[in-house]
Amino acid sequence: DVVLTQTPSILSATIGQSVSISCRSSQSLLDSDGNTYLYWFLQRPGQSPQRLIYLVSNLGSGVPNRFSGSGSGTDFTLKISGVEAEDLGVYYCMQATHAYTFGAGTKLELK
């Protein structure tokens, strides 16, 4: 099974600070169809997950452009350019190339 390793597990930030979260896969996520099925979600306390990024770098509908995704193969990054209070919660990466696997999550909290 594919394992996704997220770092850090906890991220402390101030409002306005730019931060990055890493997601590393135990196998390449490049599919034979040419797509890389890597997604990012944010789960705010008490809420369902919200999709932020799909296919590595595509911004989900209604998602602010301070969020961006990058990477290829086995290494991926989510960047938030200027954290806002509404961004606090747990971030998960997920792969859908080899069945479906979520990372363990990164909790973004206020410093």
Place this chain on the structure above:
Amino acid sequence: QVQLKESGPGLVQPSQTLSLTCTVSGFSLTSNSVHWVRQPPGKGLEWVGAIWSGGSTDYNSALKSRLSISRDTSKSQVFLKMNSLQTEDTAIYFCTRFTAYWGQGTLVTVSS
């Protein structure tokens, strides 16, 4: 607009069978897949399984022997059945039109 809503018993006894329903609106089950994802209290997300637009299914390999997903397209409902429940199955169960639309989730507690 697209909506999904989970419903179920809330409390299930160990070794019994869990039955959940996901009622959808704003889209057709014959054109879209619906997935189930669960989250134990205070823990991360786990993919459970899916039913595809054509009616075929895929299951988490760790749960496959206990799991069944089906649907009634006329009622816009998707069903999850999991047998031989244990305390480790206690979780919030979400149905989702992967990956953009999610239900609010329903908490299932396995306890005697």
